[in-house]
Amino acid sequence: MTARLVDLRPVYVAGVGLHRYRKPTDTPYTDLALAAVRAALADAGITWTSVETAVCGTANLGLAAGWTALRHLGATGIPVMQVENASATGSTAFRDVVLQVASGVADCGLALGVDKVLRPRLAVLNAGTPDLVRGAAPPAVGFALEAKRHMRRHGTTLDQLALVSVKNHWNGARNPNAQFQRECTREEVHQAPPIVDPFTTLHCCPLGEGAATAIVVSEEGLQRLGISRRRSLRVLCSVANSETLTPPGESLHVRITRDAVSRAYDETGLGPGDLDVIELHEAFTIEEILYIEAMGLCAEGEGGPFTESRATWIGGDCAVNASGGLLAMGHPFGPTGIGQIVEIARQLRGEAGDRQHQGARLGLAHMVGVGEVCVVHILSREH
Amino acid sequence: MSAARARHPSLHTVPAEGKPPELLASRCGECGHLAFPAARFGCPSCGAAPERSAPAAIAGRGTLEAFTIVHRTFSRAFPAPYAVGTILLDAGVEIRAVLAPEDRADLETGGRVESCLVPSGEDEDGNALVDCRFRPVPGGEARDGGGAA
Ligand SMILES: [Zn+2]
Numbered sequence: 024m025t026a027r028l029v030d031l032r033p034v035y036v037a038g039v040g041l042h043r044y045r046k047p048t049d050t051p052y053t054d055l056a057l058a059a060v061r062a063a064l065a066d067a068g069i070t071w072t073s074v075e076t077a078v079c080g081t082a083n084l085g086l087a088a089g090w091t092a093l094r095h096l097g098a099t100g101i102p103v104m105q106v107e108n109a110s111a112t113g114s115t116a117f118r119d120v121v122l123q124v125a126s127g128v129a130d131c132g133l134a135l136g137v138d139k140v141l142r143p144r145l146a147v148l149n150a151g152t153p154d155l156v157r158g159a160a161p162p163a164v165g166f167a168l169e170a171k172r173h174m175r176r177h178g179t180t181l182d183q184l185a186l187v188s189v190k191n192h193w194n195g196a197r198n199p200n201a202q203f204q205r206e207c208t209r210e211e212v213h214q215a216p217p218i219v220d221p222f223t224t225l226h227c228c229p230l231g232e233g234a235a236t237a238i239v240v241s242e243e244g245l246q247r248l249g250i251s252r253r254r255s256l257r258v259l260c261s262v263a264n265s266e267t268l269t270p271p272g273e274s275l276h277v278r279i280t281r282d283a284v285s286r287a288y289d290e291t292g293l294g295p296g297d298l299d300v301i302e303l304h305e306a307f308t309i310e311e312i313l314y315i316e317a318m319g320l321c322a323e324g325e326g327g328p329f330t331e332s333r334a335t336w337i338g339g340d341c342a343v344n345a346s347g348g349l350l351a352m353g354h355p356f357g358p359t360g361i362g363q364i365v366e367i368a369r370q371l372r373g374e375a376g377d378r379q380h381q382g383a384r385l386g387l388a389h390m391v392g393v394g395e396v397c398v399v400h401i402l403s404r405e406h
Numbered sequence: 407m408s409a410a411r412a413r414h415p416s417l418h419t420v421p422a423e424g425k426p427p428e429l430l431a432s433r434c435g436e437c438g439h440l441a442f443p444a445a446r447f448g449c450p451s452c453g454a455a456p457e458r459s460a461p462a463a464i465a466g467r468g469t470l471e472a473f474t475i476v477h478r479t480f481s482r483a484f485p486a487p488y489a490v491g492t493i494l495l496d497a498g499v500e501i502r503a504v505l506a507p508e509d510r511a512d513l514e515t516g517g518r519v520e521s522c523l524v525p526s527g528e529d530e531d532g533n534a535l536v537d538c539r540f541r542p543v544p545g546g547e548a549r550d551g552g553g554a555a
Contacts, residue, residue, distance in 0.1 A: 153414045154443055155503045155538055158481035160490050164474065168492045168502070171472040175515060217477040268439075268451055271500035272471070 027290045028260050031125035035255035036402060037240040037248075038067025039365040044202040044233035044353030047140040052084055052232070056092035056137040059234035059358070063133070067238045069248050071096040074238070075129040079105045080116030082356035083141040092137065109392030110304060111263075112136065113235060114360025118261045118398055120239045125258075130244035136358035137234040143356075145393070162393070163227055163307065167219040169274055170309035174221070176324065179312060181221050183327030185212035187308040188225045188350055190336055195347025197378035200362075202231045202353030226308040228349040235361035237368070252405065256371050259401045260290040266395040276310070279397040280317040280389065287387070287399045288319075295319035298401075299383035300342045300370045302363035304390045306349050311335075314389065315343060342380035345370060360398065363388040371404040410534040413526045417443055418538045419463065426521045427538055428463040431499065435460060442499045466521025466540065468495035473505060473513050483526075493519055493540060506539035518543040 028034075040062025042055040056079075064071060079089025090103045108115035113136030120132035148157075156164075173179045189209055195201035207225060215223035245252055262283045269275045288294055295318055303318075305311035312326030320341060321329035329335065335343035346352045346366035349359065367386035369375040388400045412420050418427040432444035435458040439451035445459045473491035476484070489505035491513075506524050507513050519540045526537035 151446065152443065153417060155414075155417060155501060156490060159476070159484040159488065159504050160502055161480050163478075164476055164480075164490050165502070167474040167476075168472045168490065171474055171515070172492065175472065219476045219478065220474045271494050271498065 028121070028125055028258065029290060032127060033242050034121055034124045034258045035240050035242075035245060036237050036258060036364060036368050037245065037250045037255045038063040038065075038069070038238035039368045040064070040066055040236045041200045041358075041362060041365050042234040043200045044231045044355055044358065044362070046202065046229070046231055048232065052088065052137050052139050052234075053092045053095065055232060055234040056135055057095060059137070059236040060093070060096065060133065060135055063236035063238050067240070067250055069131070069238070069250065072099055073131050073248055074099070074133045075101055076120065076123050076132040077101060077103045078116040078119045078132070078134050079103065080107070080112040080134065080136040080357045080361065081105060081138050082107050082109065082112045083138050083143055084357070088137065089135060093135070108396055108398070109394055110306065110354070110356060111360055111390040111392035111396050111398045112357050113362065114388065114390040114398035114400070115263065117237055117239075117361050117364055117400065118263060120237075121258050121261050121400070124239045124241050124244070127241075130241045131248065132239045134237045134239065134361055135234065136236075136361040138355045138357035139232045140230045140355075163219050163222060166307040166309055167222050169276075169313065170221055170307070173309060173312065177327070179327035181213070182209060183330055184221065184226060184308040184312070185209045186330050187305065187311045188212045190330070191305070191344050191348040191350040194337060194345050194378050195351025197376065198347050198352055201347040201351050202229055202233075203347065203351045222307060228306045228354040231353040231355045233353060233355040233358045233362070235358035235365050237361050237364045254372050255405070256368050256402045257405050259293075259403050260287045260399070262287045262290070262399045264397050274313060275395050276391050277313050277317045279395055280314050280391060283397040283399040284318045284387070284389065287401055291401055293385065293401065295341075298341050298385050298387050300345055300367055300380050300386040302344055302346060302348070302366050302386070302388045304349060305344060306354055308350070311343060311348070318387070318389075337378055337380045342370070342383070345375065345378050345380055360388065360390045363390070364400065364402070367402050371402060410523075410525075410536045411529065413535045413537045416446070418466070418521065420523065420536060426466050427523055429466050429495070429521065429538075431462045431464045431497070432459040433462040434458060440464070440497060440499055442495075442501060464495060464497040464499070466495070466538070468493045468519060470513065470515060470517050470519045470542075471500070472515060475510070489513060491519065491540060503538070503540045505541065507541050512542045514542065
């Protein structure tokens with residue numbers, strides 16, 4: 024039988040750091056990457072020489088972006104690898120470091136996510152697999168169709184969709200690392216320029232750049248490096264999957280999310296009622312409603328009313344996307360999944376400032392990516 | 407006049423003027439899975455090699471499960487505004503397709519739609535190309551054999 028993460032040796036997130044997400048600039052990605060790495064090293068209270076392995080997640084930068092940035096910290100000769108997994112790129116880099124440390128091949132590893140806004144080269148365009156909507160139906164269109172279907176099936180309203188954006192912008196306005204740090208009203212969401220019915224621009228995540236870093240350490244590493252256990256968060260599970268054949272009428276994204284999250288619940292013995300904070304992939308408002316249902320926070324079809332009940336607000340049952348999420352904090356691809364880990368670490372430590380969800384002990388991070396793929400982690404405060 | 411050619415010949419037929427094109431699907435000889443687009447590289451259900459799949463032309467007829475109007479141009483080939491729909495084909499396969507209604511007001515969730523061909527520029531030799539779209543069935547064909555709306 025294969026092992027779950029909890030069957031391996033315990034691993035902890037010991038340090039986190041960000042470079043603010045923002046609209047594209049001329050700054051080299053090296054600056055963004057090193058700012059996030061140095062912030063994470065300082066947060067953990069360790070130096071670069073203690074890092075034994077590094078994985079860089081980037082979707083757009085090209086070959087060997089990780090080493091090209093990290094070498095400026097001192098060429099220590101450690102293994103450096105780069106991963107790309109569409110929107111789940113950062114989550115996948117983090118997962119790889121978690122698995123390396125849990126397996127015992129390293130005591131201290133670093134996951135870096137960094138990206139600039141460059142045109143991604145989609146492999147599917149060269150895959151020899153044309154379809155009827157190539158070029159006409161990017162993700163915004165696909166999710167708009169899912170929104171329409173959810174509205175028709177379950178009576179989800181445009182106001183409820185807009186409220187996801189209002190909530191996440193309210194959260195982002197309290198996050199100094201968010202791309203958008205301004206609250207918006209439901210009316211502003213409705214009145215923003217239309218993209219694809221029922222989405223206006225404020226239903227869709229922005230393009231942007233940024234960097235995020237998480238340092239992952241074993242029990243032995245914590246002791247040897249003198250890292251505070253109190254500020255370290257245990258990684259309880261690491262789940263990744265990809266699509267299975269989905270019957271007509273079912274959402275592929277909901278299916279892979281439900282499968283990944285239920286495996287995460289099985290591996291940890293936890294359920295949706297145990298989670299205090301969730302960072303999930305809402306590149307479009309409808310996704311938050313679909314995924315809180317898929318995660319069991321509420322029944323299928325109840326995501327709209329559940330959002331209206333303020334259960335997913337900071338201070339509610341479970342704060343969803345307290346960072347501002349992809350809609351307000353931003354979605355620079357490589358960093359996004361690691362930025363979720365940064366936010367959950369800050370929430371569980373009680374260091375989230377004006378957007379602190381009081382008493383947070385358990386947090387779940389979720390990304391889906393073109394493919395389709397899904398990656399889920401659950402983090403826990405130990406003290 | 408010689409018949410126009412398909413911009414994407416692997417996806418659909420180009421029948422005589424006015425007739426709806428058929429969709430070029432494939433049926434797996436191992437597990438029976440019906441794939442559209444055809445499984446050119448292997449069966450997504452059981453992994454059987456492509457030579458185990460047989461071509462299966464299916465009717466471009468189905469039900470419009472959802473549709474949306476796109477207000478932003480994502481690709482020069484599809485200038486906004488245009489409509490995209492999720493269609494459950496009568497053959498049991500769910501697809502997404504660009505919609506080409508004569509009047510957008512004719513689009514109705516749950517309504518019947520069928521495939522059609524629209525002009526799609528020319529190839530390098532100046533021959534006319536056509537591409538597959540879907541439109542509401544003219545005359546509002548009855549749904550599921552039930553009464554017409
Ligand atoms: Zn098969």
